[in-house]
Amino acid sequence: xxxxxxxxxxxxxxxxxxxxxxxxxxxxxxxxxxxxxxxxxxxxxxxxxxxxxxxxxxxxxxxxxxxxxxxxxxxxxxxxxxxxxxxxxxxxxxxxxxxxxxxxxxxxxxxxxxxxxxxxxxxxxxxxxxxxxxxxxxxxxxxxxxxxxxxxxxxxxxxxxxxxxxxxxxxxxxxxxxxxxxxxxxxxxxxxxxxxxxxxxxxxxxxxxxxxxxxxxxxxxxxxxxxxxxxxxxxxxxxxxxxxxxxxxxxxxxxxxxxxxxxxxxxxxxxxxxxxxxxxxxxxxx
Numbered sequence: 001x002x003x004x005x006x007x008x009x010x011x012x013x014x015x016x017x018x019x020x021x022x023x024x025x026x027x028x029x030x031x032x033x034x035x036x037x038x039x040x041x042x043x044x045x046x047x048x049x050x051x052x053x054x055x056x057x058x059x060x061x062x063x064x065x066x067x068x069x070x071x072x073x074x075x076x077x078x079x080x081x082x083x084x085x086x087x088x089x090x091x092x093x094x095x096x097x098x099x100x101x102x103x104x105x106x107x108x109x110x111x112x113x114x115x116x117x118x119x120x121x122x123x124x125x126x127x128x129x130x131x132x133x134x135x136x137x138x139x140x141x142x143x144x145x146x147x148x149x150x151x152x153x154x155x156x157x158x159x160x161x162x163x164x165x166x167x168x169x170x171x172x173x174x175x176x177x178x179x180x181x182x183x184x185x186x187x188x189x190x191x192x193x194x195x196x197x198x199x200x201x202x203x204x205x206x207x208x209x210x211x212x213x214x215x216x217x218x219x220x221x222x223x224x225x226x227x228x229x230x231x232x233x234x235x236x237x238x239x240x241x242x243x244x245x246x247x248x249x250x251x252x253x254x255x256x257x258x259x260x261x262x263x264x265x266x267x268x269x270x271x272x273x274x275x276x277x278x279x280x281x282x283x284x285x286x
Contacts, residue, residue, distance in 0.1 A: 035072035035222025044080025069282035073218035084134025112165035119231035125214035146192035
């Protein structure tokens, strides 16, 4: 899907008929609210199992959303009963017969951490089964909401694999070392409620409220929060996990001085005093 396709989609409301015509696409794109892109993994007959085609479509759309000034927040969910049930078994069997070169292709030829480098909030709305590389995609999002009863599992150890694609970095930072090792080594299935209790999921909602809630959350960010502020904060949070307090604080001083010079700072103060919605600029890199 190219940029002109995205502009075309933005210019019209996606009706059920439109979605039906798009049903051959691995990932659906829509804008259900101003500034909010909704990416829907779309292999419901396979519980949105991950394969090279889906991965390529997903990462391409993420990159296009990152570059599109009209998109200020991104929601990711799955079509049907699952979020992503892990790697497609056909792809796993192919990798098994060609272990030297299959894994990167099945992952989409992109680093799975690319989501953390998108300079916009990426929100996972985990609507159902979330396993293996599907759980990796949810972990790489900035915020995670889940449907009540949604099932999670890393599954790696039960397939003779290891902690894939940076999950050994992300998971302990969300839930702590002991819980991360439990989830990774056991490969056990656990529910959204436990995921929330351990800190992996921000909020659990009834299934029919999940995606509307995630969209409303993203719409609030898009309407009220400076895109540049959010981009800088996201960069700070990920970068500062590799630095000490002094280095992070010193760096924040320079970033604060830069923010005070931006038009967004003046607009943020003015909109607060005038009791109106702010009119922030798209992400500014300088």
